[in-house]
Amino acid sequence: MASTNDLKNGLVLNLEGQLWSVVEFQHVKPGKGPAFVRTKLKHVLTGKVVDKTFNAGIKVDTATVDRREMTYLYSDGSEFVFMDGETYEQIHISADVVSDNARFLLENQTVVVATHEDAPLFIELPTSVELVIKQTDPGLQGDRSTGGTKPATLETGAEIQVPLFLSTGEKVKVDTRDGRYLGRVSS
Numbered sequence: 001m002a003s004t005n006d007l008k009n010g011l012v013l014n015l016e017g018q019l020w021s022v023v024e025f026q027h028v029k030p031g032k033g034p035a036f037v038r039t040k041l042k043h044v045l046t047g048k049v050v051d052k053t054f055n056a057g058i059k060v061d062t063a064t065v066d067r068r069e070m071t072y073l074y075s076d077g078s079e080f081v082f083m084d085g086e087t088y089e090q091i092h093i094s095a096d097v098v099s100d101n102a103r104f105l106l107e108n109q110t111v112v113v114a115t116h117e118d119a120p121l122f123i124e125l126p127t128s129v130e131l132v133i134k135q136t137d138p139g140l141q142g143d144r145s146t147g148g149t150k151p152a153t154l155e156t157g158a159e160i161q162v163p164l165f166l167s168t169g170e171k172v173k174v175d176t177r178d179g180r181y182l183g184r185v186s187s
Contacts, residue, residue, distance in 0.1 A: 002062045004037040004054045012044060012116070014063040015052075019044040019116060027056065044121045047099070063116055067124075070113045072105055080105070082113055082123075093120045103158035104129050104176045125176040130185050131155050132171050139164025149181075 002011075007025045014020075020041040029035040035056035042049045054060065070082040070091075079092040080102070093113070095102065097120050104125055105111070112124040136152035149161040152172075160174060162181045171185040 001059045004056055004058055004060060007037060007039065007060075012063040012065045013041070014061040015041075019063050019065075019121065020050075020052075023049065029056075044116075045097075065121065066115045067112050068115070069110055072107060072109045072111055074107060075102075082111070085110075091120065093123070097121070098123055101125050101176070102156075103179070104131070104154075104156055104174060106131070106156060127177065128173050128175055128182055130171055130173050131158075133162065133166060133168055136162065136166060136168055138167065 005027075007022055009022055009024065011022045012019055013022065021044055022039055023042045024040040026038045027035065028038055037054045037056055039052050039054065040049060041052050068084060070084050073081045073083055073090065075081070076092070078095050080095065080098050081090055081092055083090045091113070098105070099122075101111075101123055106129070109125075109129070111126075114121045114124065131154040133152045134155050134157075137150060139150055148164055150164055151159055152162040152166065153159050154172075154174070158174075158179065160179050160181055162172060166172065166184065173182040173185055174180070175182055
């Protein structure tokens with residue numbers, strides 16, 4: 001149990017048997033009336049985001065979430081296999097839990113796996129990853145109709161927009177949160 005005064009981003013709450021992660025919170029003290037805490041909560045399993053308001057100082061039930069660094073080994077059909085670097089224990093995580101993160105997942109990449117009561121909840125990728133462009137069309141000089149970008153397929157199969165000057169085989173840095181091109185990586 002924790003007080004609403006202890007809320008912070010990333011904290012996982014157990015509300016009515018459902019796990020919710022705190023995305024944003026704001027303590028509000030209006031001129032009249034009692035103080036309250038306005039929060040934005042994200043459902044851990046479905047990703048649904050809701051706004052919820054708590055009275056200041058009330059107790060909220062927190063969930064124990066174990067975050068461990070693990071290495072992604074391989075994909076086995078509808079499951080992804082990760083290994084704990086300390087115990088060498090391998091766990092299978094369904095594609096539903098990995099979700100869109102699979103677009104930027106490379107073998108032997110280190111990620112954070114969050115579990116609650118030994119059930120995998122979600123994985124956290126590094127903020128940015130370096131990937132090789134597997135295929136992209138050559139950019140035509142003077143072609144600015146697309147804002148100076150073109151589609152490129154990365155080695156993981158993800159498609160992103162890259163500047164016209166990049167070609168197949170080059171390594172780029174990509175933001176894993178929104179799939180944005182961040183820059184070219186020099187070898």
